Amino acid sequence: MLEIVRKYNFWNNEEITFGFYRKEYITTLSKYMGNRLIKVLLGQRRSGKSYILRMIIHALVKQGIKPKNILYINKDIRELDFINSADSLLDIISIYRKELQPEGKVFLFLDEIQEIDEWEKAVNSLSQNYIDEYEIFITGSNSRLLSTDLATYIAGRYVTFEIFPFSYTEYLGFKQIKRSKASFVEYIQHGGIPEHCKMADGEIQRNYISGLKDSIVLRDIVERHEIRDVYLLENLIRYMIDSVGSLFSLTSVVNYMKSNGYSATRETLGSYLLFLEQAYFLHEVSRFSIRGKKVLTGEKKYYLNDPAFKFFLSSSFDPVPGKYLENAIFLHLKRQGYSIFVGKHDKREIDFIAEKEKERVYIQVAQYLTEKETIEREFGNLQKIKNSYPKLVITLDDILLGNREGVEHIQAWEWVE
Numbered sequence: 001m002l003e004i005v006r007k008y009n010f011w012n013n014e015e016i017t018f019g020f021y022r023k024e025y026i027t028t029l030s031k032y033m034g035n036r037l038i039k040v041l042l043g044q045r046r047s048g049k050s051y052i053l054r055m056i057i058h059a060l061v062k063q064g065i066k067p068k069n070i071l072y073i074n075k076d077i078r079e080l081d082f083i084n085s086a087d088s089l090l091d092i093i094s095i096y097r098k099e100l101q102p103e104g105k106v107f108l109f110l111d112e113i114q115e116i117d118e119w120e121k122a123v124n125s126l127s128q129n130y131i132d133e134y135e136i137f138i139t140g141s142n143s144r145l146l147s148t149d150l151a152t153y154i155a156g157r158y159v160t161f162e163i164f165p166f167s168y169t170e171y172l173g174f175k176q177i178k179r180s181k182a183s184f185v186e187y188i189q190h191g192g193i194p195e196h197c198k199m200a201d202g203e204i205q206r207n208y209i210s211g212l213k214d215s216i217v218l219r220d221i222v223e224r225h226e227i228r229d230v231y232l233l234e235n236l237i238r239y240m241i242d243s244v245g246s247l248f249s250l251t252s253v254v255n256y257m258k259s260n261g262y263s264a265t266r267e268t269l270g271s272y273l274l275f276l277e278q279a280y281f282l283h284e285v286s287r288f289s290i291r292g293k294k295v296l297t298g299e300k301k302y303y304l305n306d307p308a309f310k311f312f313l314s315s316s317f318d319p320v321p322g323k324y325l326e327n328a329i330f331l332h333l334k335r336q337g338y339s340i341f342v343g344k345h346d347k348r349e350i351d352f353i354a355e356k357e358k359e360r361v362y363i364q365v366a367q368y369l370t371e372k373e374t375i376e377r378e379f380g381n382l383q384k385i386k387n388s389y390p391k392l393v394i395t396l397d398d399i400l401l402g403n404r405e406g407v408e409h410i411q412a413w414e415w416v417e
Contacts, residue, residue, distance in 0.1 A: 002095050004079050010057065010067045011100065018054035019194065020174045025052050025163065026059065032159055033135070038127055040146065041139040043163030044280035044305045045216055048194045049139040050074060052163065053109045056137065060107060069102040075115035084115070086122035097132065105133040113138045114145055114224075124153035139163075141220055144278045164335050165306045166192030168328075168416045181396060184413035188328040191308030209312040213237070213281075220279040225271075232262055236272050240282060240302055241310050245323040247287075247299045247342070247349075273302075280305050283334065288341035288353055290385060301342050303330045322367035325412060326351065329365050329394055332416045348381045360389045369397055369409070382407045 010016055029052075032039060041049045057070055071093065073083060083089050093108070108126065113119045119138075126134045146160065171187045172179055174197055190196070190205070193212070199205045217237065222230055239256065250266055250273075257264040276282045283303045287296040304310055307327050333340050333354045343350025343362065352363040362385055364378040382391040383405050391407045394415060401409040 001082060001092055002099055004082075005071075005073065005092060005096065007079070008074060008077060009072050010061070010070065013067060016054055016058040016061065018058055019048075019051050020166075020170065021055065022048065022052060022170060024167075024170075025161070026055055029056060029161065030059075036127055036133075036135070036157070038123060038154055038158035039137045040158050040160045041137070041163050042143055042145060042160055042280070043139075043141070044165070045141045045220070046193055046195055046212055047163050047165050047280070047305075049141075049163050050076070050111050051194065053111055053137060053139065057107075057109065065107065066102070068100045069104065070107045070109070071096055072109040072111070074111040076112050084117060086116065086118040086120075086125075089116055089119065089122045090125065093126070105135055108134050108136045110136070110138045112141060114140045114142055120153040124157075127154065127157055141216075141280065142224070142278050143280065162334075164192070164331065166194060166197060167332070167335055168192075168413075171197065179413060181398070181411070181413050184416070185396070188307055188324045189311040191306040191311070193306050193308060196308060205308075206312045209308050213309060213313065216279050216281055221272075221275045225275055227272075227275075229268070232257070232264060232268070233272050235260075235262060236269060237276070237281075238313075238315060240273075240276070241304070241314050243302070244304055244310055245301055245326045247301055249299045281309075283330070285330070285340055285342050285352075287344050290343050290345040290350070290353070295341070296344060303327045305331075307331075322365065325367060325394075325396060326365045328416060329363065329412070333363075336417075345381070345384055348384060350381055350385070362389060362391045364393045366393065366395045369393070369395055369401060375401070379404050379407050 029039060041052060043049055053072065057072060060070060061067055073080060075083070083092055097106070110119070116122070123136060123138065127136055146158070166174060168184060168187050171192050172183065177183050196205060196208055199208060217233065221227060221233065227233055235257065236253070239253065250270055253269055254264055254266055257269065273282070277284055281304070283305065285301045285303065287299060288294070289296055304327055307324050310324065310327070329352065330340060333352065336356070338354035338356045341353045343353040350362055351365045354361050354363065362382055364382055366374060366378050369375045369378065378393045382393065385391065392410050393407060394410045394412050396412055400411065403409070
């Protein structure tokens with residue numbers, strides 16, 4: 001077993017490959033290192049979590065940490081299927097310590113840890129071990145990872161980091177291209193899934209994204225939650241992909257499914273939507289009454305964790321639709337750590353209200369401001385809000401309309417990082 005684990009570690013000073021360097025994440029993570037806090041990286045499959053772990057390992061070795069003091073276990077590797085429980089994990093760590101005899105702190109990296117039953121018991125035992133010191137990093141592809149009863153074992157002793165596919169700035173660096181309207185339009189269609197960004201052929205890209213969707217559905221939803229009606233789930237996914245950025249209620253989804261011949265209840269579809277959120281396939285955005293200052297129940301919006309799922313899998317093709325732009329603005333705000341709502345001001349809709357600590361920004365998103373009524377609607381909706389917080393209209397227009405009564409017109413490719 002140890003020899004299998006050895007193949008995927010760097011104990012003989014093997015070269016550590018990690019692809020494109022994701023500086024923002026490494027800088028943030030480095031601030032939390034050097035203590036017993038468990039570092040938890042959460043995000044959709046193939047968003048780059050494993051690469052980030054290897055970046056951290058590379059940095060540790062460069063700092064003088066001996067490679068044999070680093071143990072990396074990636075549960076996506078089938079050869080490591082024998083590590084499938086808390087006991088088997090502790091057993092292999094015990095064998096590793098006996099054979100390699102690392103001196104001092106051991107840095108433990110556990111990738112896709114949800115594949116290990118009762119992993120929390122093992123991690124808790126290791127983190128509390130004051131004889132053999134560990135600094136632990138774990139990744140998972142499901143936000144429910146830390147919401148189970150077992151997670152109480154490590155309550156208060158971990159810090160979480162949400163990992164997204166490439167940002168626009170990372171996409172530019174990876175592709176080695178310049179910031180421009182053309183590159184931004186390409187980005188908001190093709191998305192930032194790292195492996196996908198290496199592919200040039202459209203058919204290969206489509207097959208990759210389809211396969212990734214199937215992997216998320218099968219491994220993180222169907223198997224984990226023992227879904228029986230996979231056909232209903234697949235049709236719900238298609239509906240959600242086509243409905244990105246549109247306001248709708250759970251009742252309207254039930255009615256749509258029933259009108260198309262599917263047997264569906266609110267409870268079933270509500271559970272499926274929750275599972276898609278937990279697997280980081282979708283993000284839910286609630287409505288907020290600006291005048292009433294409260295979150296509203298009923299209609300909500302959903303956005304994809306990466307726009308490639310819409311571009312390559314949508315049943316309706318549009319080369320540069322406004323919803324791609326809206327999804328990109330949402331993801332930018334999400335990466336920046338904002339809490340995001342859809343705004344309701346009397347009968348007017350505000351695309352986004354984004355809040356972080358004492359910051360707040362109101363945003364309208366439109367593809368182009370070519371019609372007078374579009375200009376009046378996008379600026380007018382924000383002008384009705386009487387406070388001093390920033391108010392932005394973000395578009396793909398080549399010519400800016402400037403500031404109108406406190407509302408700033410912004411070009412998306414210059415604003416999104």
